[in-house]
Amino acid sequence: MTIFEKIIAREIPSSIVFENDDYIAFKDINPRAPVHVLCVPKKVSSRLDEISDPLELGMLYQTAIKVARGSCGLTDYRLAVNVGVGAGQIVFHTHIHILGGWTDLDAEKQHQDMAEG
Numbered sequence: 001m002t003i004f005e006k007i008i009a010r011e012i013p014s015s016i017v018f019e020n021d022d023y024i025a026f027k028d029i030n031p032r033a034p035v036h037v038l039c040v041p042k043k044v045s046s047r048l049d050e051i052s053d054p055l056e057l058g059m060l061y062q063t064a065i066k067v068a069r070g071s072c073g074l075t076d077y078r079l080a081v082n083v084g085v086g087a088g089q090i091v092f093h094t095h096i097h098i099l100g101g102w103t104d105l106d107a108e109k110q111h112q113d114m115a116e117g
């Protein structure tokens with residue numbers, strides 16, 4: 001059982017910002033942006049490229065956008081997915097990072113950091 005399944009099952013606490021029958025979104029415990037929320041499908045898959053159904057993929061992204069704009073109140077934000085250890089994935093339960101809330105200055109630095117890898 002992954003840590004995210006434990007959060008879904010309320011076995012460990014989290015700061016939930018959105019939930020419906022199929023998805024849950026909660027604050028990242030180690031935020032890398034002023035707003036950092038994880039959007040997680042309740043249906044278990046270990047990484048994004050395991051989801052073969054385009055509808056399921058679309059629903060996941062649609063939910064992340066809804067959470068970013070609605071629950072998080074963001075108009076500008078970044079959606080990021082780490083797929084595999086080599087890309088920095090540490091929790092093997094598919095999730096989308098929703099990052100935002102920067103000032104213009106922060107955003108410029110983030111942009112530079114991303115360009116530099």
Ligand code: AMP
Binds near residue numbers: 090
């Ligand atoms: P990734 O590197 O894409 O697998 O991201 C996993 C994310 O889960 C990291 O940003 C962690 O900080 C976050 N995380 C790990 N444990 C928890 C937890 N108990 N509650 C909230 N976020 C967590």
